[in-house]
Amino acid sequence: xxxxxxxxxxxxxxxxxxxxxxxxxxxxxxxxxxxxxxxxxxxxxxxxxxxxxxxxxxxxxxxxxxxxxxxxxxxxxxxxxxxxxxxxxxxxxxxxxxxxxxxxxxxxxxxxxxxxxxxxxxxxxxxxxxxxxxxxxxxxxxxxxxxxxxxxxxxxxxxxxxxxxxxxxxxxxxxxxxxxxxxxxxxxxxxxxxxxxxxxxxxxxxxxxxxxxxxxxxxxxxxxxxxxxxxxxxxxxxxxxxxxxxxxxxxxxxxxxxxxxxxxxxxxxxxxxxxxxxxxxxxxxxxxxxxxxxxxxxxxxxxxxxxxxxxxxxxxxxxxxx
Ligand code: AVI
Numbered sequence: 001x002x003x004x005x006x007x008x009x010x011x012x013x014x015x016x017x018x019x020x021x022x023x024x025x026x027x028x029x030x031x032x033x034x035x036x037x038x039x040x041x042x043x044x045x046x047x048x049x050x051x052x053x054x055x056x057x058x059x060x061x062x063x064x065x066x067x068x069x070x071x072x073x074x075x076x077x078x079x080x081x082x083x084x085x086x087x088x089x090x091x092x093x094x095x096x097x098x099x100x101x102x103x104x105x106x107x108x109x110x111x112x113x114x115x116x117x118x119x120x121x122x123x124x125x126x127x128x129x130x131x132x133x134x135x136x137x138x139x140x141x142x143x144x145x146x147x148x149x150x151x152x153x154x155x156x157x158x159x160x161x162x163x164x165x166x167x168x169x170x171x172x173x174x175x176x177x178x179x180x181x182x183x184x185x186x187x188x189x190x191x192x193x194x195x196x197x198x199x200x201x202x203x204x205x206x207x208x209x210x211x212x213x214x215x216x217x218x219x220x221x222x223x224x225x226x227x228x229x230x231x232x233x234x235x236x237x238x239x240x241x242x243x244x245x246x247x248x249x250x251x252x253x254x255x256x257x258x259x260x261x262x263x264x265x266x267x268x269x270x271x272x273x274x275x276x277x278x279x280x281x282x283x284x285x286x287x288x289x290x291x292x293x294x295x296x297x298x299x300x301x302x303x304x305x306x307x308x309x310x311x312x313x314x315x316x317x318x319x320x321x322x
Contacts, residue, residue: 005127007120008108008134009152015114015141021231021268028272028280035223037169037283038114038143042226046118048219053092055211059204059313061092064163064195067310067317068095072102074308075193078319084108084134084156086185088142090119093126095163099193100130108134108154114141143178148185158190165197165315168252168286172296175286179300186322192302198314199287202246209244209253209285217242220257220282233267243279255283290316 020039027034041049053061081104087096090111100106109126113119116139123137134154140146160182167175182192210216220242227233240257247254256279263274274280288296293316294304302320309316 005124005129005131005135007123007127007137008154009136010120011136011138011140011151012116013138013140013146015139015144019141024227024231024267025270028267028270032281033272033274033279034281035227038141039226040219040223040283041115042222042230043118045219045222045226048215048222051213051215052211052219055213055215057207057211058216059208060165060197060315063310063313063315064165064317065094065098067308067315068098068102068163070310071308071317072098075099075319076102076104078306079103079106079159079191080157081105082107082156083159084110084154086148086153086158086160087111088160088162088182089113089164089166090122090137092164093122096126096161097129099161100126100133106133107156108136110136110138110151110153112138112140112142115139143174143181145181146185158186160185160190160192160194162192163195163317165195165285167194168197168288169283170286171284172286176296176300179297179302183301183322188322190322192297192318192320192322194297194318194320196288196293196316196318197285198309198316199251199289200314202248204313205246205253205287206244209255210242216244216255220255223282224257227267231268234265235267236263236265239263240280250284250286251288252284252286254281255285256281288316293318 083106090113111119111123119137127135221237224235224237243256243258258279259274261276290307297304297320305321306319307316
């Protein structure tokens, strides 16, 4: 397909575009207004997220990369030769490249993302440097069911790679369901390698999720700007203050946009009111203990075989077997 590396296949499963509108309208109609965090990641939002990963306070990406470097040889030994990597939310090519380079002659890589353009470009870029791998890209919302047997996934031991602690952005019930979905991609003996952020002191977490450089705040304001752009919205980002706080009872950082004054706005022709100090809940980032996460994984039907922990800023990578 022109530039970039040649993909073995590109499958567009057409995640429905109407979801954004209906999810936003539904979320803003609740007593606690909310917008699902998966909509952060338009092109601008993804670029701002890259800025977050470079913020000094946001330890998550840096810590996971270091841990991946450290455990690469162990992952390789456990996986054996010829593994086929499946990546939901194919985002950071840095991480997938590290994994591919660490493993023993992997046979294939299939990236999946809700943005077709993004996943295609990302997988083609990996293909340029890995002509020996069978590489495919799938445009799909990975929280939805998928029939992998209908796709030309190369044969071999499957290894789902889900880094970044993205699992922490789901409500616990949804995280359990997502783990079950990922398990359904696997056959007996296949593996899920998943990055999971661990509990740490509240002030450290609150700084990580409200960096002084303002990247995380911008990430949230962009969500409003995206609604204005794509859904004919009239939200005023300056009318909101970004707030992040650690909720120890639910073991999660909660993120909100708080109205600085009473406002009226419309989205797609629907009118909304928000009162001064009222909030729009934009995201949660759950923080686990190793044992707590292993319990969740076991509930989803995985055997938690091994967990590696980076001790500086506690972060874990789990090896879960089906
Ligand atoms: C993608 N995800 C794991 C990030 C996190 O750490 O929860 C999203 C994020 N939101 C604000 N900062 C980072």
